[in-house]
Amino acid sequence: MSISSKDMREVLLCAAPVMIGYLSIGIPCGILESAIGLRPWMIFMVSLLFYSGAGQFMAANMFMAGSPLASIIMSISFVNTRQMLYSAALAPHTKRANKLITLLFASTVTDESFGINLEHFTDNPSWTPQKATLVNVLCQTSWIASNMIGCLVGNVISIPMNLASFVMTAIFVCLLCTQRIDKRAVVVSIVSMAGVFGCKCLGLTGPAILLGALLGVCSGVLYDKVMGE
Known part of the structure; x- marks a missing residue:
């Protein structure tokens, strides 16, 4: 994936608000995952392969509540069906992209990166699947790092879960306010x-x-x- 330094700066400016916001959400998420007994390498793999803030919070809370595994899987799968809407909206913009880029892009879409990329695909003719994928990857990197921080310092820092929920809501509000x-x-x-x-x-x-x-x-x-x- 070839991208110039100018494009990199543009992508970083777009991704930075989400990356910063993920720190405030990912840290309590890591703390919660650590509280249910997940080891650091497990949290890393979950953040890398699953990569769903709502899903990871839900899984940890339902596990702590003693919910059956089948119930946890079904609930999270249902909540994440919104990804089908994202795919339908973004698919027309990635038709000509390399298959590997398309696969990586589709595997790293979240609510916030979806909002950023859809707006830029619509309003910015120079926005490409490569830039969009890089936004996704930067956001995911921030999410993984914040989860790991939460896991490693969970015994030292105590962050109320209600505050984390408010921060997640605040990100959506900020994304809404930046729309046309x-x-x-x-x-x-x-x-x-x-x-x-x-x-x-x-x-x-x-x-x-x-x-x-x-x-x-x-x-x-x-x-x-x-x-x-």
């Missing part, structure tokens, strides 16, 4: 938030984000049809 705001974006945001809130009120905590996102996407498509945009 128009009437359709406002409609999608409001419907998505209302959908997530409604699901949680009904006790559908697990699929709340997925269902909220689906409602938001549908509202955006409906808005385009009604308004003729």
